Amino acid sequence: MHELGIANDILDIALAEAKKHGNRRITRVDLEVGVLRGIVPENLVFLFGHVAKGTIAEGAHLAIEEQPARVECGTCGTTEARVFTIGCPGCGSPTARVERGDAMRILSMEIDD
Amino acid sequence: MKVDIGREIQQSAEETAGKIRGLLAARNVFSVNLISSPGSGKTTLIEKAIEALRGRIRIAVVEGDMETDIDAARIRRHGVQVHQINTRSSCHIPPFLLLSALDHLDLDAADLLFVENVGNLVCPAEVPLGEDLRVVALSVAEGDEKPLKYPLVFKTSDLLVITKTDLLPYVKFDTDRVKTAARAVNPRVEVFEVSSYTGSGLSSFLERIEELCRRKIG
Ligand SMILES: Nc1nc2c(ncn2[C@@H]2O[C@H](COP(=O)(O)OP(=O)(O)OP(=O)(O)O)[C@@H](O)[C@H]2O)c(=O)[nH]1
Ligand SMILES: [Mg+2]
Ligand SMILES: [Zn+2]
Numbered sequence: 001m002h003e004l005g006i007a008n009d010i011l012d013i014a015l016a017e018a019k020k021h022g023n024r025r026i027t028r029v030d031l032e033v034g035v036l037r038g039i040v041p042e043n044l045v046f047l048f049g050h051v052a053k054g055t056i057a058e059g060a061h062l063a064i065e066e067q068p069a070r071v072e073c074g075t076c077g078t079t080e081a082r083v084f085t086i087g088c089p090g091c092g093s094p095t096a097r098v099e100r101g102d103a104m105r106i107l108s109m110e111i112d113d
Numbered sequence: 114m115k116v117d118i119g120r121e122i123q124q125s126a127e128e129t130a131g132k133i134r135g136l137l138a139a140r141n142v143f144s145v146n147l148i149s150s151p152g153s154g155k156t157t158l159i160e161k162a163i164e165a166l167r168g169r170i171r172i173a174v175v176e177g178d179m180e181t182d183i184d185a186a187r188i189r190r191h192g193v194q195v196h197q198i199n200t201r202s203s204c205h206i207p208p209f210l211l212l213s214a215l216d217h218l219d220l221d222a223a224d225l226l227f228v229e230n231v232g233n234l235v236c237p238a239e240v241p242l243g244e245d246l247r248v249v250a251l252s253v254a255e256g257d258e259k260p261l262k263y264p265l266v267f268k269t270s271d272l273l274v275i276t277k278t279d280l281l282p283y284v285k286f287d288t289d290r291v292k293t294a295a296r297a298v299n300p301r302v303e304v305f306e307v308s309s310y311t312g313s314g315l316s317s318f319l320e321r322i323e324e325l326c327r328r329k330i331g
Binding site for chain 1: 114115116117118119120121122123125203235239263264265268293296297298300
C-alpha cells in the first residue's frame with residue numbers, strides 16, 4: 001500500500017515532466033531513496049511497472065540509488081551505514097548521531113530523443 | 114535524452130501540509146500528530162489529556178481510522194469537538210483529508226488539536242501533516258526492539274511516550290534499550306513513561322504538552 005502511493009507519485013511527476021518535452025516516451029527514471037525510508041526497491045519497481053502500464057512510461061526502467069545514512073561518532077568520525085544500525089558501526093558507541101538516509105527524490109529521467 | 118528533475122516525491126504532500134500549518138497558525142491552534150501501532154493506547158491518552166486539561170486548554174480531536182467511528186464516539190463522550198476521518202484503503206492520514214476535516218471543526222474554539230493517526234508505525238512517519246509536535250507512542254507489550262525495526266518514526270518524532278508501563282512486570286521490555294535506540298536516530302527526542310491505567314507518569318507528559326502548546330498560542 002505504502003509503495004503503491006509512492007509509485008503513483010513517481011509516475012505523476014514523470015508524466016508532468018514529459019509533458020514539457022512533447023510527451024515523448026519515458027525509458028528510464030532515476031530515484032534516490034534513503035535506507036531509513038523502509039522502502040523495498042523490488043516492490044517499488046514492480047508497482048511502478050504496474051501503474052505505468054498504458055502510459056508513455058510503460059516499460060520504463062526504474063533505477064533506485066540507495067542513499068546511505070551517515071553516522072557521526074565522537075571517536076571514529078563519520079562513517080556510512082547501508083542498513084540502520086544502533087550506534088556507531090565502528091566502535092558501537094550508542095551516542096553516535098545518525099544523519100541523512102531519509103531522502104526520497106526523483107533525480108532525472110530518460111526520454112526518447 | 115536526459116531530463117533533470119531533482120524533485121522530492123512527496124512535494125504535493127508538503128504543500129498541503131504547509132496549508133494546514135498556515136491555517137492552524139492563523140487560528141492560533143497547536144497541533145499534535147499522534148502515531149503508534151494499532152492499540153498502543155493513543156485514544157486512551159487523548160481521553161486522559163481531555164480530562165486533565167479541562168478548563169485550561171480547549172481540545173479538539175481528529176480521529177483517523179481505516180473504517181468505523183468508534184474512536185470518535187469515545188472522544189465525543191468527553192464533550193469536545195471531534196471529527197472522524199475514514200481513510201478506507203490508506204494506511205495513514207493523507208494531508209488533503211486532514212485539510213478538509215478541519216472544515217468540520219470550529220478552530221476558533223480550540224487551542225490544541227490532537228490528530229490521532231491510523232494505527233501504523235511505518236507509513237504515517239513518511240507523511241507531514243503540518244503539525245507543531247509529533248508524538249510516537251510505543252506500548253511495553255510491543256517489544257523493545259521497535260526503534261531498530263521502524264527507525265523513521267522515531268527519527269521524526271519530537272516526543273516518545275512509552276505506554277502501558279503497568280504491564281512491565283508481565284513482559285520483557287528494556288526501557289533503556291528503547292531510549293538508547295531512539296536517541297541514536299534522534300538525539301533531541303524527549304521520552305516519557307506513562308500508564309493510562311494507573312496514571313503513573315501522565316502528569317509530566319501532559320504538563321509538557323501544555324507547556325509546548327502555550328509557547329505557541331500564548
Ligand atoms: N494495561 C494497559 N492497557 C491500556 C493502557 N492504555 C490503553 N490500554 C488498553 O489498550 C487497548 C487499546 O487502547 P486504545 O486507546 O484504543 O489504543 P489506540 O492506539 O487508540 O488503538 P487504535 O486506534 O486501534 O490504533 C484498550 O483495551 C485500552 O484499554 C494502559 O496504560 N495500560
Ligand atoms: Mg484509537
Ligand atoms: Zn565510533
